[in-house]
Amino acid sequence: MSRIPLVCLLAMFTACAVPPPEEGDDEEEESFEESEEAVGEGTVEQAMSNSCSTTSIRPLSQQIIDEMRCIDPDGFTALPELSNVTYSTGVFPYLIAPARDALVKAAQSKPSTNFHINSMFRTVAQQYMIRRWYEQGRCGISAAATPGNSNHETGLAVDIANNSTWRNALESRGFDWLGPNDPPHFDYEGAGAVSQRGFDVLAFQRLWNRNHPDDIIAEDGDYGPQTRSRIQKSPAQGFDIGADCEP
Numbered sequence: 289m290s291r292i293p294l295v296c297l298l299a300m301f302t303a304c305a306v307p308p309p310e311e312g313d314d315e316e317e318e319s320f321e322e323s324e325e326a327v328g329e330g331t332v333e334q335a336m337s338n339s340c341s342t343t344s345i346r347p348l349s350q351q352i353i354d355e356m357r358c359i360d361p362d363g364f365t366a367l368p369e370l371s372n373v374t375y376s377t378g379v380f381p382y383l384i385a386p387a388r389d390a391l392v393k394a395a396q397s398k399p400s401t402n403f404h405i406n407s408m409f410r411t412v413a414q415q416y417m418i419r420r421w422y423e424q425g426r427c428g429i430s431a432a433a434t435p436g437n438s439n440h441e442t443g444l445a446v447d448i449a450n451n452s453t454w455r456n457a458l459e460s461r462g463f464d465w466l467g468p469n470d471p472p473h474f475d476y477e478g479a480g481a482v483s484q485r486g487f488d489v490l491a492f493q494r495l496w497n498r499n500h501p502d503d504i505i506a507e508d509g510d511y512g513p514q515t516r517s518r519i520q521k522s523p524a525q526g527f528d529i530g531a532d533c534e535p
């Protein structure tokens with residue numbers, strides 16, 4: 289599995305001894321806010337063609353997250369309920385634990401001010417859809433990382449609606465503001481920042497193989513043509529056999 293240390297991702301042009309991304313736009317991020325749409329009856333590819341929201345594949349995404357938490361129960365942690373924190377439709381409220389703790393402290397620093405989260409964790413299947421919409425010029429997507437390469441797949445990224453209100457509180461606790469090209473986007477770079485990149489891809493590959501013993505693909509955490517074609521064929525409603533924490 290290719291797991292590039294976060295510090296290297298952020299210093300790609302300086303001194304880190306890691307290979308560059310295969311595509312020049314891999315690091316491009318996008319603000320993406322979901323709308324509520326019905327879960328698709330068919331495949332991810334059909335859901336991609338028929339909707340502009342990844343809520344149409346929500347059960348499959350939930351299976352991928354559940355499987356990720358089987359692989360590494362400590363890798364992703366859910367945000368606790370906080371009175372001033374609200375979410376857009378379809379947000380999966382997971383971050384790595386140090387990022388979660390820093391975000392909670394930031395939100396609690398102004399407990400009477402709304403802290404609205406547009407987007408947080410995304411699965412590789414969701415990122416596949418967003419990337420395809422971008423490639424097709426659909427659904428208002430102006431930029432999108434390739435699947436497997438969005439920071440929203442790492443457990444470190446969050447999009448905040450009223451970001452200017454919360455910038456100081458987040459930056460002082462280890463979050464880096466991406467800047468004016470994507471104002472809602474922050475990446476956690478504070479103590480304990482370890483990217484979980486690739487775990488969502490690995491989780492998908494395990495789910496696929498569990499459900500398709502006659503069509504086994506590599507469980508390497510890398511998004512490539514094999515994984516892409518299986519994501520396209522996967523059911524929006526999730527696989528018959530879901531996450532399994534007992535290997």
Ligand SMILES: [Zn+2]
Nearest residue numbers: 318319447473
């Ligand atoms: Zn973002």
